[in-house]
Amino acid sequence: MAEYSRIAKGNFTATGTTQYVRLPFIPDFVEIWNYTNIKTAAATKVTRAWWDASLIDGTTNPTMVEGYGAAVGGTVFNATFASIATGGISPLSQGLALQFGASQQVVASTKGTTTSFQVTAHGYNVGDTVMFEGLFQSATTGMPQMNGVYFTIITRTDADNFIVNWNSNNASYTNLSASPAGAKVKKVLNPFIYVPQESVITAITLGATTTVTTAEYHNFEVGQEIAFRIPNQWGTIELNSLPNVTIPGSPIYGYVVSVTDNWTFVCNINSSAFTAFTSNVAVSAVSGLTFPQVVAVGDVNTGGNIIFAGSALYPSPRFPTSTNRVSTINGPAIRGAFVNNTSQGFFIGAGLAGSPISSGPTNGSIMTTSDQIVWRAILHDYTTTNV
Numbered sequence: 001m002a003e004y005s006r007i008a009k010g011n012f013t014a015t016g017t018t019q020y021v022r023l024p025f026i027p028d029f030v031e032i033w034n035y036t037n038i039k040t041a042a043a044t045k046v047t048r049a050w051w052d053a054s055l056i057d058g059t060t061n062p063t064m065v066e067g068y069g070a071a072v073g074g075t076v077f078n079a080t081f082a083s084i085a086t087g088g089i090s091p092l093s094q095g096l097a098l099q100f101g102a103s104q105q106v107v108a109s110t111k112g113t114t115t116s117f118q119v120t121a122h123g124y125n126v127g128d129t130v131m132f133e134g135l136f137q138s139a140t141t142g143m144p145q146m147n148g149v150y151f152t153i154i155t156r157t158d159a160d161n162f163i164v165n166w167n168s169n170n171a172s173y174t175n176l177s178a179s180p181a182g183a184k185v186k187k188v189l190n191p192f193i194y195v196p197q198e199s200v201i202t203a204i205t206l207g208a209t210t211t212v213t214t215a216e217y218h219n220f221e222v223g224q225e226i227a228f229r230i231p232n233q234w235g236t237i238e239l240n241s242l243p244n245v246t247i248p249g250s251p252i253y254g255y256v257v258s259v260t261d262n263w264t265f266v267c268n269i270n271s272s273a274f275t276a277f278t279s280n281v282a283v284s285a286v287s288g289l290t291f292p293q294v295v296a297v298g299d300v301n302t303g304g305n306i307i308f309a310g311s312a313l314y315p316s317p318r319f320p321t322s323t324n325r326v327s328t329i330n331g332p333a334i335r336g337a338f339v340n341n342t343s344q345g346f347f348i349g350a351g352l353a354g355s356p357i358s359s360g361p362t363n364g365s366i367m368t369t370s371d372q373i374v375w376r377a378i379l380h381d382y383t384t385t386n387v
Contacts, residue, residue, distance in 0.1 A: 004381035016369035023345035027377035028053040036371040046366040051089035063088025087349040101187035109176040129191040134182030141174040152216040170280040195219040201292040204277035217320040224256040225298025234292040238274040296337040
């Protein structure tokens with residue numbers, strides 16, 4: 001039977017960390033092949049792993065692995081098998097509500113046109129979204145202007161340091177030091193429940209066109225219709241959608257004309273004569289502070305992709321805008337300002353993504369950095385356990 005079955009396949013280059021694969025369904029069977037290990041046979045190299053929702057082993061749902069064991073003679077290797085109880089392949093269903101990781105202590109920060117934070121063994125990577133709280137060095141100093149903003153990390157300096165998009169290079173900010181009490185950061189596990197979303201603005205470059213930088217991925221497309229909400233203390237209030245001095249009561253909207261990267265885009269508004277944007281907001285103004293925002297409006301954006309010759313039959317809207325784009329759960333969507341970005345699919349955990357597999361004779365790793373991985377996922381419309 002195949003009337004309601006769903007089948008998907010794809011490939012990716014392993015990074016040595018947990019790999020997420022978003023799909024428009026939750027599979028009940030997943031298999032992955034390591035093409036790199038298959039091409040070049042070697043002892044203890046894992047070539048294949050698979051997971052089936054019906055394989056219940058006690059309280060676990062194991063991932064099975066297959067690969068090369070010890071050499072028999074010359075370059076011939078045994079075929080070996082093992083199972084992984086935890087950290088293997090798992091189904092994915094997330095983003096139904098905001099969720100956060102554990103809070104971590106902020107040790108120190110460094111001011112600049114972007115801002116660097118020291119967090120011991122943070123475990124974050126470029127593309128992870130985090131939120132700060134309690135960034136006070138004292139009752140009247142620190143970086144509390146950044147509290148509560150979602151920042152998608154732009155640089156992972158090392159295991160203890162990372163950088164976000166925020167210009168703290170002015171007198172209103174004081175570097176944090178010596179792990180101030182209450183200064184915490186936590187990962188936003190599913191930040192993009194809808195895409196695009198309301199994004200906090202961190203920089204604006206004025207000119208014949210206007211270049212905007214955001215704290216998190218903006219997820220805008222070329223042709224996107226956008227509106228601005230900028231309180232007085234941030235400057236550039238002339239971009240605000242109301243009022244329109246030319247046509248009273250008519251909103252001022254702009255259009256995205258180019259996308260520089262996941263954090264930066266250019267819109268068609270001529271801002272040459274506008275007030276400069278500033279992040280130089282005093283600590284004393286933090287209470288009740290409202291952030292500058294850009295928001296999607298109108299019809300032409302990621303709210304749906306057109307089906308055309310050569311396109312996928314049911315092209316899901318994808319995000320983020322610029323790099324490492326993944327499909328949302330949607331099929332053909334009415335083109336609108338926002339699209340549901342609840343995530344489904346599967347993920348490959350740390351047990352297969354860089355740490356040696358210790359159970360059984362196969363002690364290699366299925367997904368070391370730069371390995372080429374091919375995957376297939378299936379949701380069956382009929383199953384039986386009478387075996």
